[in-house]
Amino acid sequence: MDIIFEQARLPGGWARNVRFTVEAGCIAAITPDADPAGCTRAAGAAIPAITNLHSHAFQRAMAGLAEQSRAGVDDFWAWRGAMYGFLRKLTPDDVEAIAAMLYVELLEQGYGGIVEFHYLHNDPDGRPYADPAEMAHAIRRAAATSGIGLTLAPVLYTSSGFGGKPALDGQKRFLMDPDAFLRLLDDTGAEALAFHSLRAVTPEQMARVLEQVSPDIPIHIHVSEQTGEVDECIAATGRRPVEWLLDQGLLTPRWTLVHATHMTDAEAEGAARAGATVALCPSTEGNLGDGFFNAPAFLGAGGSFGIGSDSHVSTSPVEELRWFEYGRRLQARKRTLGAGGGEHVGAWLWLAAAAAATRPTGRSAGLLAVGAAADFVVLDTDHPALTGRDGDLILDSLVFSGQGSVREVWAGGERRVQNGRHIAREAVARAYRKTIERLKA
Numbered sequence: 001m002d003i004i005f006e007q008a009r010l011p012g013g014w015a016r017n018v019r020f021t022v023e024a025g026c027i028a029a030i031t032p033d034a035d036p037a038g039c040t041r042a043a044g045a046a047i048p049a050i051t052n053l054h055s056h057a058f059q060r061a062m063a064g065l066a067e068q069s070r071a072g073v074d075d076f077w078a079w080r081g082a083m084y085g086f087l088r089k090l091t092p093d094d095v096e097a098i099a100a101m102l103y104v105e106l107l108e109q110g111y112g113g114i115v116e117f118h119y120l121h122n123d124p125d126g127r128p129y130a131d132p133a134e135m136a137h138a139i140r141r142a143a144a145t146s147g148i149g150l151t152l153a154p155v156l157y158t159s160s161g162f163g164g165k166p167a168l169d170g171q172k173r174f175l176m177d178p179d180a181f182l183r184l185l186d187d188t189g190a191e192a193l194a195f196h197s198l199r200a201v202t203p204e205q206m207a208r209v210l211e212q213v214s215p216d217i218p219i220h221i222h223v224s225e226q227t228g229e230v231d232e233c234i235a236a237t238g239r240r241p242v243e244w245l246l247d248q249g250l251l252t253p254r255w256t257l258v259h260a261t262h263m264t265d266a267e268a269e270g271a272a273r274a275g276a277t278v279a280l281c282p283s284t285e286g287n288l289g290d291g292f293f294n295a296p297a298f299l300g301a302g303g304s305f306g307i308g309s310d311s312h313v314s315t316s317p318v319e320e321l322r323w324f325e326y327g328r329r330l331q332a333r334k335r336t337l338g339a340g341g342g343e344h345v346g347a348w349l350w351l352a353a354a355a356a357a358t359r360p361t362g363r364s365a366g367l368l369a370v371g372a373a374a375d376f377v378v379l380d381t382d383h384p385a386l387t388g389r390d391g392d393l394i395l396d397s398l399v400f401s402g403q404g405s406v407r408e409v410w411a412g413g414e415r416r417v418q419n420g421r422h423i424a425r426e427a428v429a430r431a432y433r434k435t436i437e438r439l440k441a
């Protein structure tokens, strides 16, 4: 199939009347200044879609339910208690309905792919389902309904704290031993794997898994989100979490560090030099009061970052990028810090976050180049925020003021969003409403 975009942001810059030949969901050829005859033609400006690097889909349905101010301590750990209460009733059908709605929303906002950090494995009593992959299948069905490019990352979760501390009652739906986990990876054809965190998996369990899996599989882990977790890690190992991963020689380009909020300069530089990607989730990190990422040290050492929406209080990549950038500015008390040297900051943020997708997903994505997934966002250049903008000013205007300017989104070479709405939105929203009514009852 051939598609022509009025203009497109290629890795080297903008080009006009760009024809993309798509084969098996990937870009097979790119021809600028092409003849539109015989092609699907899309008005507007095409940019690479972003892969959302971190998601717990079921949490979308509880966004907004933990925002009443409470007496006493309301912190990450209190929020986690509310989340455990919420997930008690969820069935595989509920998870499928919630995930499908979420993925539709994410596509509408400009995400083309998702890494699902999937840890809700067991039934409400903590027993494996007859098919232990039942929940993972629900996630796959939701992704297929929406058309989003899924990287399934099943999660190993065995304990509630360092040293293999026994799990809490609220965690029983997550638990799985390493051998069952290895079977789950096989049975689900997982594209990636995840260790929940250093507090939820022991070093021996990590080693057991890593010696059995393909040396190429991407690995995701929550790390250093909370100062409490850093303190516990120091007490247990004498090292901070990222420092420990570095000391063990574990970090390589196949690792994605989720949050990595509390890193010293040495940890940030070490992670960057090891080639690990950081998955920042600024809207969730802000919502949970986690803290702010050590951007100067990590970016200064050439570190690669992408974005995720984690708890899904936001479904917009623009909001994640803006939160990240404004956090940096508030810390530095300066504007337009860029990555060093006169770039368009909005363009840099969008394109860097998009291009970070390849290592965490194990598939080429996030840039409009031959061999990459055919994931396009087509912007409405008549939107008030984008009218009259040319070149990378389009991306600057999108990131800093252009919410609502996404006209089309294509994932894997299929147009899933037209005129700002997902083509399956109505049916998916109906199923979602039913699930929410059931959960409220």
Ligand SMILES: [Zn+2]
Binding pocket: 054, 055, 056, 117, 222, 258, 310, 311
């Ligand atoms: Zn998370």
